[in-house]
Amino acid sequence: MQVLDGKALAETIKEELRQEVDQIRLAGGKIPHLAAVLVGADPASEVYVRNKVQSCEQVGFQSTLIRRGSETTQEEVLEIVRRLNDDPDVDGFIVQLPLPKHIDEDTVNLAIRPEKDVDGFTPVNIGRMTLGLPAYLPATPNGIMTMLERYGIETEGKEVVVLGRSNIVGTPMSILLSRKGNPGNATVTLCHSRTQDMAAHTRRADILIAAIGIPEMVTAELVKPGAVVIDVGINRVEDASRSRGFRLCGDVDYASLEPIVSAMTPVPGGVGPMTVVSLLMNTLKASKGRLS
Numbered sequence: 001m002q003v004l005d006g007k008a009l010a011e012t013i014k015e016e017l018r019q020e021v022d023q024i025r026l027a028g029g030k031i032p033h034l035a036a037v038l039v040g041a042d043p044a045s046e047v048y049v050r051n052k053v054q055s056c057e058q059v060g061f062q063s064t065l066i067r068r069g070s071e072t073t074q075e076e077v078l079e080i081v082r083r084l085n086d087d088p089d090v091d092g093f094i095v096q097l098p099l100p101k102h103i104d105e106d107t108v109n110l111a112i113r114p115e116k117d118v119d120g121f122t123p124v125n126i127g128r129m130t131l132g133l134p135a136y137l138p139a140t141p142n143g144i145m146t147m148l149e150r151y152g153i154e155t156e157g158k159e160v161v162v163l164g165r166s167n168i169v170g171t172p173m174s175i176l177l178s179r180k181g182n183p184g185n186a187t188v189t190l191c192h193s194r195t196q197d198m199a200a201h202t203r204r205a206d207i208l209i210a211a212i213g214i215p216e217m218v219t220a221e222l223v224k225p226g227a228v229v230i231d232v233g234i235n236r237v238e239d240a241s242r243s244r245g246f247r248l249c250g251d252v253d254y255a256s257l258e259p260i261v262s263a264m265t266p267v268p269g270g271v272g273p274m275t276v277v278s279l280l281m282n283t284l285k286a287s288k289g290r291l292s
């Protein structure tokens with residue numbers, strides 16, 4: 001089995017980005033600037049945002065982290081969004097999800113200027129993506145597309161099954177893989193909580209993408225021998241033997257699939273680092289695309 005090493009690939013791409021930033025600096029151009037808004041104290045979000053800020057430093061981007069407590073009001077978050085929308089130095093920004101329950105994520109998302117929406121979550125970018133127009137693509141699905149491309153995994157005419165229909169992973173993933181292009185041109189089935197007989201679908205998949213958030217749900221009986229498996233899940237499972245009190249696992253039962261699949265992403269070190277790198281690529285694009 002081939003391990004699809006997202007961590008190593010992310011490092012390679014970050015090195016390419018770093019060289020490009022060096023060129024920009026030599027030419028006296030604008031250094032890309034990413035801002036991240038983190039509201040509340042979700043422990044996983046802390047890790048992800050830290051990874052994003054560190055990766056910015058690694059490639060020579062400027063980064064700004066705006067942190068607020070969990071008591072922050074929706075109006076205060078909207079005020080931060082408006083300020084970032086209007087800040088000419090900030091090329092792109094993200095509002096880390098999930099937000100505290102008293103804040104409506106849709107309202108916040110709709111306030112983000114599409115030109116600065118490097119997450120690719122706003123209606124304009126999702127619409128443009130769906131139409132095949134230039135757009136900021138959502139980071140996780142785009143990271144998976146980059147991985148398929150760089151590892152030379154053929155998708156044309158293949159049966160792809162996506163598990164999970166979230167706005168940020170499952171739905172855009174199904175759109176990107178069914179579009180024309182390479183990767184793309186696949187026959188895509190999108191399964192979700194109301195799917196009848198999920199196994200009947202997954203067992204036909206040449207490429208299986210798991211993004212449901214249920215720890216180790218995808219076991220060997222659900223998978224066709226020789227399939228390529230992409231594990232998007234990052235679940236924290238209680239484990240007293242670990243120093244942190246938990247271990248990370250995916251939506252895929254890695255050990256049971258290892259003997260039968262042809263290629264698979266690990267967790268951690270698979271899709272997660274590719275998500276961060278996609279965000280950096282979008283930020284560079286935003287920085288270059290500026291009119292001023």
Ligand SMILES: Nc1nc(=O)c2c([nH]1)NC[C@@H]1CN(c3ccc(C(=O)N[C@@H](CCC(=O)O)C(=O)O)cc3)C=[N+]21
Nearest residue numbers: 047048051094095096097119139268269270272273275
């Ligand atoms: N507005 C917004 N945009 C996002 O892109 C967004 C978000 N909200 N909310 C949550 C999800 C999840 N996400 C990850 C980012 C990095 C890793 C990552 O770096 N993972 C490492 C380390 C994982 C760990 O140590 O916990 C790995 O898989 O190897 C994972 C997941 C971005 N998301």
